[in-house]
Amino acid sequence: MKKRLNIIVTGGAGFLGSHLVERLLADGHHVLCVDNFFTGDKRNIEPYLDHPRFEMVRHDITYPLYIEGDRIFNLACPASPVNYQYDPVQTVRTNVHGAINMLGLARRIGARIFQASTSEVYGDPEIHPQVESYWGRVNPIGPRACYDEGKRCAETLFFDYHRQHGLKIKVARIFNTYGPRMQLDDGRVVSNFIVQALLNQPITVYGDGSQTRSLCYVTDMIEAFIRFMDTDEEVIGPINLGNPVEQTILSLAEQIIDLTGSRSKIEFMPLPINDPVRRRPDISQAREVLAWEPRVGCAAGLAETVAYFEATLRRDGEL
Numbered sequence: 001m002k003k004r005l006n007i008i009v010t011g012g013a014g015f016l017g018s019h020l021v022e023r024l025l026a027d028g029h030h031v032l033c034v035d036n037f038f039t040g041d042k043r044n045i046e047p048y049l050d051h052p053r054f055e056m057v058r059h060d061i062t063y064p065l066y067i068e069g070d071r072i073f074n075l076a077c078p079a080s081p082v083n084y085q086y087d088p089v090q091t092v093r094t095n096v097h098g099a100i101n102m103l104g105l106a107r108r109i110g111a112r113i114f115q116a117s118t119s120e121v122y123g124d125p126e127i128h129p130q131v132e133s134y135w136g137r138v139n140p141i142g143p144r145a146c147y148d149e150g151k152r153c154a155e156t157l158f159f160d161y162h163r164q165h166g167l168k169i170k171v172a173r174i175f176n177t178y179g180p181r182m183q184l185d186d187g188r189v190v191s192n193f194i195v196q197a198l199l200n201q202p203i204t205v206y207g208d209g210s211q212t213r214s215l216c217y218v219t220d221m222i223e224a225f226i227r228f229m230d231t232d233e234e235v236i237g238p239i240n241l242g243n244p245v246e247q248t249i250l251s252l253a254e255q256i257i258d259l260t261g262s263r264s265k266i267e268f269m270p271l272p273i274n275d276p277v278r279r280r281p282d283i284s285q286a287r288e289v290l291a292w293e294p295r296v297g298c299a300a301g302l303a304e305t306v307a308y309f310e311a312t313l314r315r316d317g318e319l
C-alpha cells in the first residue's frame with residue numbers, strides 16, 4: 001500500500017482542484033483544501049466536508065499561511081479570461097505573491113510542491129505543436145498578461161527556489177481541460193457551447209471557427225498530476241499536460257449541437273484580442289516520463305460534461 005500523506009491543495013474548491021481532492025481522498029491521503037472561493041464553489045467540495053481525512057481552510061494565498069503537510073499542489077488562480085480579467089492586479093498577486101507564499105511554506109515544511117502552470121505561457125505561439133523548450137510569444141501589456149505573465153513569473157519563482165534553495169518542484173503546463181464542475185458562465189468554449197446548446201440559444205463562434213483547440217478530459221488530467229507528483233526528485237518539468245488531438249472550434253460546436261439534440265444555430269462573432277489561433281501540446285515528455293497519455297475520447301468526455309451541465313441548469317431552474 002502507498003504511504004498515506006498530508007496533502008495541501010490550494011484552489012481545491014475549483015474545477016480541477018475538486019477533482020484532485022476527490023482522487024487524493026480515494027487514494028487514502030489526508031487532504032487540506034485551501035481556497036478563498038473567488039471562483040471556487042462550496043458545492044464542488046460538499047461531498048467531502050464530513051470526510052474524516054478532509055479539511056477546508058478559507059484563505060487567500062496572497063497572504064502567508066502556516067500549516068503542515070508533505071506535499072502541496074498549488075492550483076489557486078482564476079483560470080478563465082472572464083475571471084482572471086475581473087481583477088487583473090489580484091490575478092498577478094495570486095500568481096506571484098501566492099507562489100512566493102506557497103514556495104516559502106514548502107521550504108519551511110520540507111514539502112514537494114506542484115505548480116499548475118499553463119499553456120498560456122506560450123502565448124500566441126510561432127511553433128506548432130508546442131514543446132517545453134519553446135519560450136513563448138506573450139504580449140506583456142495586453143489584457144491577458146495578468147494571467148500569462150503571472151504564470152510565467154510563477155514558473156521563474158519555482159525554478160529559482162529550486163536552484164537557490166534546493167526545493168523539490170514539479171511544474172506542469174496544463175492545456176485546455178474540461179469536464180463536470182466547470183463553471184457554467186466562465187466564458188470558456190466548452191461551457192459556452194454546452195449552455196447555449198442546452199438552452200437552444202445561438203452558439204457563438206468567435207472568428208470563422210477555424211482556430212483549433214486541444215481539449216483534455218478532467219480525469220485524464222488528474223491522473224497526470226498524480227503521476228507527475230510521484231516521480232523522482234530530479235523530474236521537475238516544465239512538462240506539458242494535455243490532449244494532443246486538435247479540433248476546430250467549429251467542429252466542436254457542431255459536435256455539441258449533435259450531442260444535445262439542440263435547435264441552436266451557429267452565430268459568428270469577432271475574434272477577441274490576443275486570442276491564440278492554434279494550441280496543441282507536444283506530450284512526448286509526459287508519454288516518456290509519466291507513461292501517460294489521455295484516454296477519454298471527446299464524445300465520452302463531452303457526454304459526461306453535458307450531463308453535469310444539464311443537471312446544474314435544472315437545479316438552478318434554467319431548464
Ligand SMILES: NC(=O)c1ccc[n+]([C@@H]2O[C@H](COP(=O)([O-])OP(=O)(O)OC[C@H]3O[C@@H](n4cnc5c(N)ncnc54)[C@H](O)[C@@H]3O)[C@@H](O)[C@H]2O)c1
Nearest residue numbers: 011013014015016036037038039040060061076077079177
Ligand atoms: N482548466 C484549465 O483548462 C486550465 C488550463 C491551464 C491551467 N490551469 C490552471 O489550473 C488551476 C486550476 O484551474 P481551474 O480550471 O480549476 O480554475 P478554477 O477557477 O475553477 O479554480 C481556481 C480555484 O482557485 C481559487 N482561488 C483563486 N484565487 C485564489 C487565492 N488568491 N487564494 C486562494 N484561492 C484562490 C478559486 O476560488 C478556485 O476555487 C489554475 O491555476 C489554472 O491557472 C487550468
